[in-house]
Amino acid sequence: MAPLTSIRTSNGKLEIVNQLLLPHTTEYIDINTIEEAHDAIKTMKIRGAPAIASLAALSLSFHISNALAATPSPEFLTSPESLKTYVEPILSFLYTARPTAVNLGAATRRLSKKLQTSFVAGTDVRTIAQQLADEGKLIADEDVGRNEEMSKWGGDWLLKRVGDEGSASGLNVLTVCNTGSLATSGYGTALGLITYLHESGKLDKAYYTQTAPYHQGSRLTALELQTLKIPSVMICDTMVGSLFQHYKIHAVAVGADRIARNGDTANKIGTYNAAVLAARHGIPFIVVAPISTVDLDVADGSGIPIEQRPPLEACLVRGALYTGAGDATNEQAVVMITPRGLDGIYNPSFDVTPAELITAIVTEKGVAVKKPGEVTFDLSGIV
The missing domain is CATH 3.40.50.10470 (Translation initiation factor eif-2b; domain 2)
Structure with missing residues (x-):
């Protein structure tokens, strides 16, 4: 039998199983915003240091990807500087959800570092944003192999x-x-x-x-x-x-x-x-x-x-x-x-x-x- 899954990503959706209802009820809930991701971590709808880090990284990745697909583009995609100003408070906010789990801090620091290193002369804001979204997905994907x-x-x-x-x-x-x-x-x-x-x-x-x-x-x-x-x-x-x-x-x-x-x-x-x-x-x-x-x-x-x-x-x-x-x-x-x-x-x-x-x-x-x-x-x- 296949193992249970804490996070699902398919058809452009980010979902988690609500662990507060397990083991009697298996219910997946949508994570549509950064605030919903923060709440899910803080209220222990999702738990486990690696899973927490994966959700935080994926929530930012989906948020950025949705912004890149939006018409018109949101204001924070007008320049690399505006992207940085927008994203850094989000990473700080996500980090506050569970203070003991260091994996969460490692994930937010890694995303912040990716944001910094993407600021190469001449790189346009949409390229930087895409690199950041890809990094968020990579953080989650790497976890299974490590385990x-x-x-x-x-x-x-x-x-x-x-x-x-x-x-x-x-x-x-x-x-x-x-x-x-x-x-x-x-x-x-x-x-x-x-x-x-x-x-x-x-x-x-x-x-x-x-x-x-x-x-x-x-x-x-x-x-x-x-x-x-x-x-x-x-x-x-x-x-x-x-x-x-x-x-x-x-x-x-x-x-x-x-x-x-x-x-x-x-x-x-x-x-x-x-x-x-x-x-x-x-x-x-x-x-x-x-x-x-x-x-x-x-x-x-x-x-x-x-x-x-x-x-x-x-x-x-x-x-x-x-x-x-x-x-x-x-x-x-x-x-x-x-x-x-x-x-x-x-x-x-x-x-x-x-x-x-x-x-x-x-x-x-x-x-x-x-x-x-x-x-x-x-x-x-x-x-």
């Missing part, structure tokens, strides 16, 4: 690391949040590694955590694994320690929203908990993410901005109405699961896992491990 490469790097490294410890039926791998095709432009990062092991006949089961109620990660992972027919087990994130005590788990594989220069990694809330428990039980902890996730300008995790979500979100859960007969209806509802008027709610979207708890960091360029006796990474070989 397949890093998944193979990470999968092969893990198989070699585990060696004879692997069970006859294959490896058991735990993951946190969603890092599959719904979080990327296709195939996935950490979930891509799991898919690679499954396709290679080396996977027994995928385990995935159910995190805070409003975070859709586990539900999306469940849907993706079900679609790909990968044997899997869902657990509550508070049950990870018990799982490690009673079952043989060969590795934990997670994605990342930002990796600092020393290897400290920000990922969905609950990742740090899993890393601490993995270290306690001697289980390899692997971060799988594209190079664009590595932020060499941030020395360590203390410099990573952590997005604080609205407190109310931690009190709400969305789901299909349960019939009481072991099934659910197609009707969905949002319910409050906490008492009214709580004094305080701590609701970060991400936590930071220190490099010392991470066994390996995988990008499309290879696998980085720490030198003997060191607690941080040298990422120069994989960026």
Whole structure:
């Protein structure tokens, strides 16, 4: 069965699957404006650092392409200078949608750089605009190939690391949040590694955590694994320690929203908990993410901005109405699961896992491990 798709581009339309309604309802919504793209990212209709970056880049690409086809041409296409003045605030605006996901910043900076380098003497504004639109599409197109490469790097490294410890039926791998095709432009990062092991006949089961109620990660992972027919087990994130005590788990594989220069990694809330428990039980902890996730300008995790979500979100859960007969209806509802008027709610979207708890960091360029006796990474070989 074909994997799910977070973004669709066909017949001149840009669409995303509304992840707030998954896994019970699959509904694609049009993204017609820059403002709609910003809102989709901010309200988490689309999520996953690579997918966010792809949508931002594509929204600008479609916006520019539509302007080039319009009659009469909009005012910002009258000169290279007017194009630059128009586009740069758009890129800044898109960047504000999700502050922790560094891929978004990498995409907007890349588009800004393309805009700057296109200002060659004599180049007309429409040529510059077309180059910018093409660059936006390229950012999204490159993601799938990167994911397949890093998944193979990470999968092969893990198989070699585990060696004879692997069970006859294959490896058991735990993951946190969603890092599959719904979080990327296709195939996935950490979930891509799991898919690679499954396709290679080396996977027994995928385990995935159910995190805070409003975070859709586990539900999306469940849907993706079900679609790909990968044997899997869902657990509550508070049950990870018990799982490690009673079952043989060969590795934990997670994605990342930002990796600092020393290897400290920000990922969905609950990742740090899993890393601490993995270290306690001697289980390899692997971060799988594209190079664009590595932020060499941030020395360590203390410099990573952590997005604080609205407190109310931690009190709400969305789901299909349960019939009481072991099934659910197609009707969905949002319910409050906490008492009214709580004094305080701590609701970060991400936590930071220190490099010392991470066994390996995988990008499309290879696998980085720490030198003997060191607690941080040298990422120069994989960026």
